[in-house]
Amino acid sequence: DAGVTQSPTHLIKTRGQHVTLRCSPISGHKSVSWYQQVLGQGPQFIFQYYEKEERGRGNFPDRFSARQFPNYSSELNVNALLLGDSALYLCASSPAGHDGYTFGSGTRLTVV
Amino acid sequence: AQSVSQHNHHVILSEAASLELGCNYSYGGTVNLFWYVQYPGQHLQLLLKYFSGDPLVKGIKGFEAEFIKSKFSFNLRKPSVQWSDTAEYFCAVNAGTGRRALTFGSGTRLQVQP
Numbered sequence: 001d002a003g004v005t006q007s008p009t010h011l012i013k014t015r016g017q018h019v020t021l022r023c024s025p026i027s028g029h030k031s032v033s034w035y036q037q038v039l040g041q042g043p044q045f046i047f048q049y050y051e052k053e054e055r056g057r058g059n060f061p062d063r064f065s066a067r068q069f070p071n072y073s074s075e076l077n078v079n080a081l082l083l084g085d086s087a088l089y090l091c092a093s094s095p096a097g098h099d100g101y102t103f104g105s106g107t108r109l110t111v112v
Numbered sequence: 113a114q115s116v117s118q119h120n121h122h123v124i125l126s127e128a129a130s131l132e133l134g135c136n137y138s139y140g141g142t143v144n145l146f147w148y149v150q151y152p153g154q155h156l157q158l159l160l161k162y163f164s165g166d167p168l169v170k171g172i173k174g175f176e177a178e179f180i181k182s183k184f185s186f187n188l189r190k191p192s193v194q195w196s197d198t199a200e201y202f203c204a205v206n207a208g209t210g211r212r213a214l215t216f217g218s219g220t221r222l223q224v225q226p
């Protein structure tokens with residue numbers, strides 16, 4: 001039984017570049033959320049999608065965007081990368097968006 | 113907006129000691145409460161959750177938590193810790209109605225010494 005899968009696992013980018021992170025939820029889960037975890041802190045909410053529609057957005061700049069596809073997988077896009085975007089990006093899926101979340105292993109993004 | 117406070121940032125215990133990690137949240141309405149654990153090099157795993165009913169919730173690996181509504185608290189407990197419990201522990205809440213994101217505390221790093 002596959003859990004939440006994220007790709008890539010690690011990524012190094014240069015300031016100003018663009019990055020796309022991908023997430024496949026658990027089969028049957030219709031909601032995907034994205035979180036940013038900076039070292040030493042708890043995860044911070046970025047986006048939530050349910051049934052392909054954005055249902056929530058955290059306090060992140062417009063450089064961050066996301067979408068959910070018909071198969072419920074999701075992409076997180078970050079434009080014009082800054083050094084401060086270096087973090088672990090986590091994807092979480094849940095059946096309906098409020099009833100328990102399963103997290104993936106994350107994508108470690110390093111911006112140099 | 114809701115917030116979550118975890119007062120203990122770093123806790124060091126010896127094996128077999130009892131554990132209690134504090135968690136307080138700020139939100140006056142209905143809440144769902146969670147404790148997650150992150151073992152070194154691993155992803156976040158759900159320890160336990162509270163939605164409604166019995167305020168004493170039992171989770172995996174011998175952990176339990178008690179929801180005290182009057183104190184806005186959801187403290188995590190374990191009677192006897194093991195070296196394998198060394199990890200970071202996060203309290204999280206989602207609040208209100210509809211589809212809601214999780215708000216996490218800053219985490220507590222637990223170090224269990226053999």
